[in-house]
Amino acid sequence: MYLADSRSTDSGGTEAAVVPDTRPGRRPTAVPATVLALGAVSLITDVSSEMVTAVLPLYVVAGLGLSPLGFGLLDGINNGVGALVRLAGGHLADRGGRRHKVVAGLGYGLSALCKPLLLLAHTLPVISAVLAVDRTGKGLRTAPRDAMIALATEPGRRGRAFGVHRTMDTTGALLGPLVAFAVLRATVDGYDAVFAVSGCIAAFGVLVLVLFVPRRISARADAVRQPERRHPAPGDALGQPEPVRPPTLRDAVGLLRRPRLRRLTVCAALLGLTTVSDSFLYLLLQREANLPAHLFPLLPLGTAAFFLLLAVPLGALADRVTRRRLFLAGHGVLLLAYGLVLSPWHGAPAVVAVLVLHGTFYAATDGVLAAATAGVVPARQQGAGQALVGTGQALARFACSLAFGAAWSLWGGRTALTVTAAALAVSAVVAAFLLRTADEAPLAIDEVRA
Known part of the structure; x- marks a missing residue:
């Protein structure tokens, strides 16, 4: 059977865990x-x-x-x-x-x-x-x-x-x-x-x-099947699983010793270092396209609209083609958006095209990265794993904003974006190399229990 968590609550009672229904003949719910x-x-x-x-x-x-x-x-x-x-x-x-x-x-x-x-x-x-x-x-x-x-x-x-x-x-x-x-x-x-x-x-x-929202949520491990036990394992009481201690801060930091999570974190941070903040991209787009100032507030709404339209289909696609590949492809789409901003093609169609690409980038990377992280982290440390990857990416993007602002002041917006686009292309190649073996394979039994 699949591994599941159904431990007792602190009050001494047992609380049913929320788990996907995978019994034979039952069709799993698409969205819980x-x-x-x-x-x-x-x-x-x-x-x-x-x-x-x-x-x-x-x-x-x-x-x-x-x-x-x-x-x-x-x-x-x-x-x-x-x-x-x-x-x-x-x-x-x-x-x-x-x-x-x-x-x-x-x-x-x-x-x-x-x-x-x-x-x-x-x-x-x-x-x-x-x-x-x-x-x-x-x-x-x-x-x-x-x-x-x-x-x-x-x-x-x-x-x-x-x-x-x-x-x-x-x-x-x-x-x-x-x-x-x-x-x-x-x-x-x-x-x-x-x-x-x-x-x-x-x-x-x-x-x-x-x-x-349920108070306690548990899920079955990543398609890991537990071998049958004919006799209680050493340390088990009457065949019951031995207690698992809560993860410590050292355990949380120790997640980075897992090769797949470490590579994913490094790649998220590396690509974050070359991801220009939305505000800077909109400012450049407005200047390059000579967009009237009163239309500027519509640019974020355009990105959000295309993100909304594409998040679910691209999330479903990520489940079929592997999330790491779609995550890298999303940054390729962002590189195209940078190219369009720098190109001589201006006007309303160019603005719409950039917003489509920008929204597609978020749809192909935001939730996809979280799903990819979930696939390489034990169930009992999902919070710490999501935090490590998300924090690495957020701090890298913050550093990129500071660096891009300084580069804009020194060289101008076009030159700063050109340099960033070149850096993004190099980062994407490096990330593809690092993730080439980071297949989303099931976690081993010892990884799930770790």
Whole structure:
């Protein structure tokens, strides 16, 4: 039979684990209810977050007088904080006996609390503190959430499951700015109204998490069959499996000793170092295409729209052609987008083509990377594994943003993007070489128990 986790809870009772139904004659569910519930939570939370994101730059720069450079540094620091906290979130979720929902709930709760606090923040230090807490919440919840998706889904369907989740998440990202726009138009004191409505929506997202996401989620290991035992193994009591200690911080860091996870982490970070931030890419696209300034806010919505359309089909494709290949192909698509921005082809068709490629890049890499990580990490350390890969990629992209901004200041935007595109091509070749043996084969028995 497949390995499964059905340990007792701390209170002494036994709580049924949420596992895929793989009994003979039963057709596995394409997308488990747990994934749909987490997708709903992400959708609602993203509506709340993107409402604030849509108005915060103007509020801070125009309302409080912070320079654009100062806001950029503030945003970068806060994103860095979130990336580092992600490691703690993944480890705490695993350490607590797979209490991923508790840690994720803490993260969602912190972010929800920050929205009404913005009503009281009128100075830069206070706003910085509130945003830091918000990013801490995002960092805490990301790895446990992805771990729950991986644990609740059959290994062969994880690409589709992450694609469905990212589609719902992106739907929230599309709706958030529209809701903020409607609130601003309908109220007199617009910013405060946006923050208040955002807080109420975020609280609703936490409520959905509490009511509809199971407290403990367990999944069967990656198609690993356990040999039959005719006699109890040494150390087992009456044939029962011996207790497994919670993973320590040393165990979490020790995951990098696994060759497949180490290669995946290195490749995600390497490619992240050559991934230009969305803001810089949109600025270059607007300048190269001579796009009117009032149309600039539509560029992120264009990327999100194509991401939403392609996340599920490309996630399903990743389950068939292996996720590492699609992850590399996605960066090839991003390289094409860079080429189009630098090409002499301008006008509306060129802008749309770049947005299509940009959305395709995210659809082929975001959830696909999480699904690939789930395939090379033991079930009991899914949180820590997701955190290691995600943090490596996030910090690398943050470093790329700093380096690209400096290069733009020194050489100009076109030259900076040309150099980055060349570096991306080299990084993709190196990543393909490193991942050539990183097939998503089932984990060995000792790896699952480790």
